[in-house]
Amino acid sequence: MKKIINQPEAVVDEMLAGLVFTHGNIVKRLNGSGVIVSQALQKNKVGLVSGGGSGHEPAHAGFVGKGMLSAAVCGPVFTSPTPDQVLEAIQVADQGAGVLLIIKNYSGDVMNFEMAQELAEMEDIQVATIIVDDDIAVEDSTYTAGKRGVAGTVLVHKILGAAADQGASLSEIKALADGIVPNIKTLGVALSGATAPEVGHPGFTLGEDELEFGVGIHGEPGYRKEKIMSSKELAKEIVSKLKEAFEWQAGDEFGLLVNGLGSTPLMEQYIFMNDVKALLAADDLKMTFKKVGDYMTAIDMAGLSLTMVKLNEPEWLGYLNHSVSTIAW
Amino acid sequence: MKKIINQPEAVVDEMLAGLVFTHGNIVKRLNGSGVIVSQALQKNKVGLVSGGGSGHEPAHAGFVGKGMLSAAVCGPVFTSPTPDQVLEAIQVADQGAGVLLIIKNYSGDVMNFEMAQELAEMEDIQVATIIVDDDIAVEDSTYTAGKRGVAGTVLVHKILGAAADQGASLSEIKALADGIVPNIKTLGVALSGATAPEVGHPGFTLGEDELEFGVGIHGEPGYRKEKIMSSKELAKEIVSKLKEAFEWQAGDEFGLLVNGLGSTPLMEQYIFMNDVKALLAADDLKMTFKKVGDYMTAIDMAGLSLTMVKLNEPEWLGYLNHSVSTIAW
Numbered sequence: 001m002k003k004i005i006n007q008p009e010a011v012v013d014e015m016l017a018g019l020v021f022t023h024g025n026i027v028k029r030l031n032g033s034g035v036i037v038s039q040a041l042q043k044n045k046v047g048l049v050s051g052g053g054s055g056h057e058p059a060h061a062g063f064v065g066k067g068m069l070s071a072a073v074c075g076p077v078f079t080s081p082t083p084d085q086v087l088e089a090i091q092v093a094d095q096g097a098g099v100l101l102i103i104k105n106y107s108g109d110v111m112n113f114e115m116a117q118e119l120a121e122m123e124d125i126q127v128a129t130i131i132v133d134d135d136i137a138v139e140d141s142t143y144t145a146g147k148r149g150v151a152g153t154v155l156v157h158k159i160l161g162a163a164a165d166q167g168a169s170l171s172e173i174k175a176l177a178d179g180i181v182p183n184i185k186t187l188g189v190a191l192s193g194a195t196a197p198e199v200g201h202p203g204f205t206l207g208e209d210e211l212e213f214g215v216g217i218h219g220e221p222g223y224r225k226e227k228i229m230s231s232k233e234l235a236k237e238i239v240s241k242l243k244e245a246f247e248w249q250a251g252d253e254f255g256l257l258v259n260g261l262g263s264t265p266l267m268e269q270y271i272f273m274n275d276v277k278a279l280l281a282a283d284d285l286k287m288t289f290k291k292v293g294d295y296m297t298a299i300d301m302a303g304l305s306l307t308m309v310k311l312n313e314p315e316w317l318g319y320l321n322h323s324v325s326t327i328a329w
Numbered sequence: 330m331k332k333i334i335n336q337p338e339a340v341v342d343e344m345l346a347g348l349v350f351t352h353g354n355i356v357k358r359l360n361g362s363g364v365i366v367s368q369a370l371q372k373n374k375v376g377l378v379s380g381g382g383s384g385h386e387p388a389h390a391g392f393v394g395k396g397m398l399s400a401a402v403c404g405p406v407f408t409s410p411t412p413d414q415v416l417e418a419i420q421v422a423d424q425g426a427g428v429l430l431i432i433k434n435y436s437g438d439v440m441n442f443e444m445a446q447e448l449a450e451m452e453d454i455q456v457a458t459i460i461v462d463d464d465i466a467v468e469d470s471t472y473t474a475g476k477r478g479v480a481g482t483v484l485v486h487k488i489l490g491a492a493a494d495q496g497a498s499l500s501e502i503k504a505l506a507d508g509i510v511p512n513i514k515t516l517g518v519a520l521s522g523a524t525a526p527e528v529g530h531p532g533f534t535l536g537e538d539e540l541e542f543g544v545g546i547h548g549e550p551g552y553r554k555e556k557i558m559s560s561k562e563l564a565k566e567i568v569s570k571l572k573e574a575f576e577w578q579a580g581d582e583f584g585l586l587v588n589g590l591g592s593t594p595l596m597e598q599y600i601f602m603n604d605v606k607a608l609l610a611a612d613d614l615k616m617t618f619k620k621v622g623d624y625m626t627a628i629d630m631a632g633l634s635l636t637m638v639k640l641n642e643p644e645w646l647g648y649l650n651h652s653v654s655t656i657a658w
Contacts, residue, residue, distance in 0.1 A: 002520045002521070002537070002538075002540070002557055002631065003597055004520070004560045004563060004593065004597035004598075004600060004601050004633065005559070005560055005596075005597060005600055006559045006560050006561055006600065006604075011596060011600060014560075014599075014600045014603050014604075015596045015599040015600050015603075016599075017599075017603045018598075018599030018600055018601070018602040018603035018606070018621070019599045019621075021602065021603060021606050021619065022587075022599065022602055022619040022620065022621045023619075054596070055596065057594065057595040057596050057599075058595055062595075191331045191333070192331070208331070209331075211331070228331055230334070230335045231333045231334055231335050231343075232335055234333060258351075262592070262594055263591070263592030263593075263594075263629060263631075264333060264592075264629075265386065265591055265592075265626065265628050265629050266386040266387055266391075266623075266626070267334075267340060267344045267383070267384065267386050267628065268332055268333035268334060269333075269347075270343075270344040270345075270346075270347030270348045270351065270386075271333060271334055271335065271340060271343045271344050271347055272333050272347070273347040273350065273351055274343050274344075274346045274347035274350060275335070275343075277347070277350050290350065290351040290352075291351065292347070292348075292351045294595075294623075297594065297595070299594050299596065300592060300593075300594050300631075302331065302592075302629075304333065
């Protein structure tokens with residue numbers, strides 16, 4: 001294992017120390033814990049809390065700040081944070097208008113975030129939740145009942161964060177969340193496995209000329225292995241699956257996110273986006289929002305995913321374009 | 330070679346097509362060429378042009394926009410753009426107040442950018458140049474007489490871009506450039522080689538347990554190979570070399586940039602920054618500006634670099650913090 005680390009068991013602690021040192025104007029760390037909090041919390045606005053296992057940087061701490069998350073809970077690598085940690089984040093995020101938890105659909109996260117919700121409600125904090133399950137690759141998976149939550153979660157942070165920043169109430173934000181999540185879908189491809197520091201070797205391996213569609217962001221199995229193919233062919237497979245899932249019509253309006261999984265160069269991500277564009281243009285879709293880069297990674301996995309959000313309501317595009325002050329959006 | 334591309338010889342063209350599709354609000358492409366131009370050029374302000382071979386994304390196109398570069402010239406992978414292309418960029422960047430060329434110190438870039446300068450001057454465009462040679466690893470190198478220009482170049486874009494945005498004249502910006510470049514120094518470490526698409530295999534290889542200090546961003550040889558070591562030990566080596574080069578004193582003020590070379594996760598970059606911080610704090614340095622992420626990459630090379638800028642003048646920090654509208658700052 002070639003990694004720039006010290007003790008494998010200290011990676012999250014040291015990463016967060018480096019992160020708050022670097023971005024102390026945007027975020028702070030709660031008592032040396034895994035909770036990263038915005039420096040710009042606003043009284044009487046709804047707080048948004050997300051998080052999960054670490055290893056997906058910049059998610060989620062990179063999306064804490066004005067206009068997105070109030071706090072992110074950073075668990076051990078690929079492991080859910082405890083209910084106590086989530087509770088701490090809820091307590092600090094509550095500015096009198098309640099808190100919405102944005103949970104990626106993994107059994108551990110769902111259990112621990114919902115337990116924290118119960119604990120917070122016992123303290124009379126209003127809490128609502130949204131579970132993000134945007135990955136259309138497979139039903140049920142290694143750590144998941146139902147579909148997994150992946151890069152689309154970042155768009156959920158962005159859209160809900162803008163609404164919260166503009167003063168929406170908790171029930172309005174919950175309704176917005178219920179409206180957008182079914183309209184966000186993602187599919188990815190992996191070219192290599194990810195190596196968690198405490199494990200020391202890749203979670204799965206692929207042959208020198210192999211790739212796998214639909215691998216999860218913790219290395220969960222995908223739906224098909226294939227020989228390495230061109231970006232155009234990758235785009236065709238991924239777009240065709242998303243088309244099936246959305247059943248889109250000419251004229252439909254979408255936002256696009258090409259997300260690098262960790263070690264795939266930006267060059268390749270832009271090439272892939274160019275191929276996606278051609279396919280979607282051929283179907284006469286409106287593509288009014290686009291983003292490319294590493295947003296929800298799997299440590300050092302090579303590969304990328306395409307997230308599409310169907311922009312059913314005109315405000316959703318406004319929320320995506322609302323200005324923010326975060327580390328990584 | 331596992332890459333998400335189509336024809337290796339088309340990577341730059343397709344990447345730029347994807348880039349302008351994604352970020353059409355910030356940049357445009359000049360006639361399908363390798364010249365990426367800001368959508369926010371300002372009349373009677375000095376234009377800044379940089380560029381070089383591709384493969385260093387987000388550099389340099391990611392730094393085009395209000396407050397940084399007017400245009401970036403994107404050559405073939407690891408190959409200087411031609412004088413004609415640079416001339417086109419100068420012509421579009423000139424808004425009546427002249428143009429400064431920011432050139433990384435590689436023989437091909439220096440030759441072609443200076444040739445473009447001569448061509449532009451024949452058209453009565455005022456042009457000045459600054460050559461960035463921040464890499465302290467080695468004197469002279471595969472493609473370089475003198476020291477190489479690496480990640481510190483991005484800080485040059487930022488500082489000069491802010492001054493230009495605030496209305497400084499070409500001679501003022503040239504004087505500022507001459508003042509800051511000697512105060513910017515960088516040293517890096519590579520854990521793996523980079524694979525250029527048209528080459529198809531890594532430019533150099535390291536053993537499973539090996540790293541190399543001072544490798545260039547095109548895979549040029551560094552100054553020493555070692556067995557893999559901890560982040561703390563890496564930081565100690567790199568900081569000690571920078572300390573020798575700067576001869577810093579307690580109380581000196583610095584800006585820091587930890588730059589990922591392409592496939593090193595953010596997690597590791599923040600851990601390294603945390604170790605750098607401890608060493609610099611022990612020397613009582615003021616660290617008033619910090620940045621972590623992939624800014625000047627070498628395609629898919631694993632590794633990182635540390636850039637330090639000695640903030641001799643109070644305005645320099647202001648320039649670093651001046652707000653911009655670019656893809657990647």
